[in-house]
Amino acid sequence: MKNIAVIGAGTMGNGIAHTFAQFGYKVNLIDISEESLDKGMKTISGNLDRMVSKEKISAADKETTLNNITTYTDIPKGVKEIDLVVEAATENEDLKLKIFKQLDENCSAETILASNTSSISITKIASVVSNPERVIGMHFMNPVPIMKLVEIIRGYNTSDKVTKSIMELSENLKKVPVEANDYPGFVANRILMPMINEAIETFYNNVAGVKEIDTVMKLGMAHPMGPLQLADFIGLDVCHSILEVMYDGFKNPKYAPCPLLTNMVMAGKLGIKSGEGFYDYSESKKAEKVSSQFS
Template identity: 80%
Template sequence: MKNIAVIGAGTMGNGIAHVFAQNGFKVNLIDISPESLEKGIANITTNLDRMIAKEKISEADKTATLNNISTFTSLPEGAKNRDLVVEAATENIDLKLKIFKNLDEICDVKTVLATNTSSISITHIASVTNRPEKVIGMHFMNPVPIMKLVEIIRGYITSDEVTEQIMNLSQQLGKTPTEVNDYPGFVANRILMPMINEAIETLYNGVAGVSEIDTVMKLGMAHPMGPLQLADFIGLDVCLSILNVMHDGFKNPKYAPCPLLVNMVMAKKLGVKSGEGFYDYSESRKAEKVAKSFSK
């Protein structure tokens, strides 16, 4: 497997493309939006520059990485003749099913189809293809270039051969692959999302404020980031989607999203991506922070 396609140039997609390209793979990065592709490449370039500043890579490594990436707005053009396609589109079941049905028609029968879904059933996604044994989950963590874990999720019919291939491939990327079974939320989000949801409930019930809740979890539980700040970085819409998948899958009220989370998503307060969530990430807030730093 040397020829890879990544579908989606957002945070996860460009991170996945970056990691493959930096490790010598030829990557086709696909997105229907030229603007998203441009932003994705800019993000990869920025991350590579940070690595150069930290003396982790050289300018030559940066050039080689960027040269390994080609961009496409056409799914048929970008996905053909690939050994592996990794889908990293929005966490929406209907969209993913449509993409995989199209991929099954576009790609060679030997091509392995992977999804970066954080909660949706691999078996369900595989069911719209004629190659369910070649469909698997590769759940990378954000930020992809830094985080070591990849959850490898087998669908009900995913073959041993494909699972072994993807486990080995993940190790080639410098990651630590961990095999898990196909249940809603898998392992990472089955544990993480109820904690985030409970933190939101704690805020909703007036037990403590945003910074106080995060401070307790950082200093008391040794978490590097508080759950509310983490939710902002994940995206509150993504958190809501994952909780809904688990609530529907398990039929258990403990996975029911907090009303505050639902309202914030409806109000488009999605966290970092929208400029505001539990914290303020707006340009005016950034300018205020810069002004304060100069006044000290």
């Protein structure tokens, strides 16, 4: 596989495009918004600048990586003669099904279709594709250029050949692929999201403050980031969506989003990307004292 298309220029999409391009793949980065594409490319350039400053790559490597990426606002044009498509759009089932229908209509029958979904059924996504054996989950972790894990999710019909190809491809990116079966939340979020949700419940029940909860988990459990700061980093809307998928899938109340999480999402307090979540990012762009609104 040499030619890759990535759909979605947001946090995950631009990180995936960056990673493939850095390892010499030709990447078509696709988004319906020219503004989103410009923002995504600016993010990639900035991340490459940091790698240059840390002497992890050269300035020439940066230019080569950027030159490996071409942007498109049109899916049919962007997926022409592509070996692999990685969908990294918003975590919304209807949107993903719509995209995969388009991919089925515009891609070669040999093109592997992967989704970066963090919770939505690969089998359900594959149900709208004429040959579902080529559909697979390729769940990268954020930030993609740094994090080593890639969850490889086999749908009910995913072929051994496709799975083997994607496992090998992930290793070519210097990642560690781990295979999982297709159940809500897969492995990573089935374990992570209930912990985040319980941390929110702990704050909601006034057991301790945001900073205190995060400090306990960082110093007591050796987590690099506390669960509430991590929720801000992931996006509270994304956390909420994943919990809803698991709640719908398992019909188990332990996966029901905490009422505080629901209210924060409705109020637009989504974490880093909105400037405020459990911490205030409006000034320094990094976690600070919790907003008085939630203290």
